Amino acid sequence: MSREIDAARFVEDLGRVKAALRARVVGQDAVVDGVLQCIVAGGNVLLEGVPGLGKTLLVRTLAEALDLSFSRIQFTPDLMPADVLGTTVIAEGTRGERSFEFRPGPIFANVVLADEVNRATPKTQSALLEAMQEHAVTVAGKTRPIAEPYFVLATQNPLEMEGTYPLPEAQLDRFLMKLEVPFPSRAELHDILDRTTSEAPKPVPKVLDGERLLALRALATEVAVPRHVQDYVVRLVEATHPERTTVEPIKQFVRFGASPRGAQACLMAAKVRALADGRYAASAEDVRAVLHPCLRHRVILGFEGEAERVRIDSVLDRIVEAVAVEGPGKAKT
Numbered sequence: 313m314s315r316e317i318d319a320a321r322f323v324e325d326l327g328r329v330k331a332a333l334r335a336r337v338v339g340q341d342a343v344v345d346g347v348l349q350c351i352v353a354g355g356n357v358l359l360e361g362v363p364g365l366g367k368t369l370l371v372r373t374l375a376e377a378l379d380l381s382f383s384r385i386q387f388t389p390d391l392m393p394a395d396v397l398g399t400t401v402i403a404e405g406t407r408g409e410r411s412f413e414f415r416p417g418p419i420f421a422n423v424v425l426a427d428e429v430n431r432a433t434p435k436t437q438s439a440l441l442e443a444m445q446e447h448a449v450t451v452a453g454k455t456r457p458i459a460e461p462y463f464v465l466a467t468q469n470p471l472e473m474e475g476t477y478p479l480p481e482a483q484l485d486r487f488l489m490k491l492e493v494p495f496p497s498r499a500e501l502h503d504i505l506d507r508t509t510s511e512a513p514k515p516v517p518k519v520l521d522g523e524r525l526l527a528l529r530a531l532a533t534e535v536a537v538p539r540h541v542q543d544y545v546v547r548l549v550e551a552t553h554p555e556r557t558t559v560e561p562i563k564q565f566v567r568f569g570a571s572p573r574g575a576q577a578c579l580m581a582a583k584v585r586a587l588a589d590g591r592y593a594a595s596a597e598d599v600r601a602v603l604h605p606c607l608r609h610r611v612i613l614g615f616e617g618e619a620e621r622v623r624i625d626s627v628l629d630r631i632v633e634a635v636a637v638e639g640p641g642k643a644k645t
Contacts, residue, residue: 355488383421490609565617
């Protein structure tokens with residue numbers, strides 16, 4: 313009975329956060345669900361879409377609803393690593409004595425919005441790596457932890473746009489999900505205009521706090537994963553590697569497959585999805601539902617794939633078709 317109560321409270325709490333987001337963000341249901349799955353799973357999120365689709369509004373609203381400290385970093389070509397991490401300066405005391413003092417950068421917040429992250433040079437982008445993985449920053453030889461909960465939500469313009477740099481593979485791998493933000497439908501566009509041109513925005517209610525979010529995260533880790541479901545994740549990730557698969561599009565178009573972090577991301581996101589549905593066991597359907605956002609940024613196309621403009625999602629579709637769910641009573645789906 314305790315598990316049923318915990319699952320019911322989890323669904324209720326997540327629903328309150330979602331409702332707070334819906335009050336500000338029009339549409340984008342899949343994006344909102346993906347972002348919530350990531351923050352409960354303790355992961356970072358990469359949001360890709362052209363400017364003006366509400367990516368920044370979504371992140372700012374999320375921070376307000378969770379009552380967490382928020383920091384926005386506008387990435388530009390001239391941004392330096394010290395502008396992100398902070399720096400050590402010489403401070404003078406009341407008696408004239410001098411000492412070194414660390415001035416923390418905007419990376420020190422619970423929710424960090426890395427806005428248009430691919431407009432900065434790879435050197436500055438790499439400044440995020442330690443913070444995203446270790447939740448700590450090393451400056452001048454000293455490592456400084458960042459308060460929990462902590463996650464980075466980065467927005468990215470499509471690479472075809474002028475003045476953008478591709479994110480390093482090592483940094484992409486540290487995002488639990490890459491979510492594509494689509495252009496709104498006609499009805500959603502009408503709703504956006506009604507909300508933004510005829511009335512003042514309503515304040516965002518604070519529906520959760522950091523302590524409760526960490527409790528939800530701990531609860532999600534306890535969700536059971538049947539062995540055949542975990543094996544399904546392993547075989548899906550293995551199928552993204554051209555040297556380990558017989559799936560023809562992979563062998564032809566893919567240069568590098570997903571890393572073990574990809575398997576971890578799929579499994580953890582599947583757990584959160586199951587719990588959000590009131591279930592204490594993840595299924596193969598949960599895995600399929602989170603596969604694309606968890607792996608689309610971890611599969612690297614080769615020259616032929618780039619030349620033919622192959623979409624990673626179509627490659628992942630082919631993998632899902634080819635890899636069977638094995639286990640008692642399970643057939644290929």
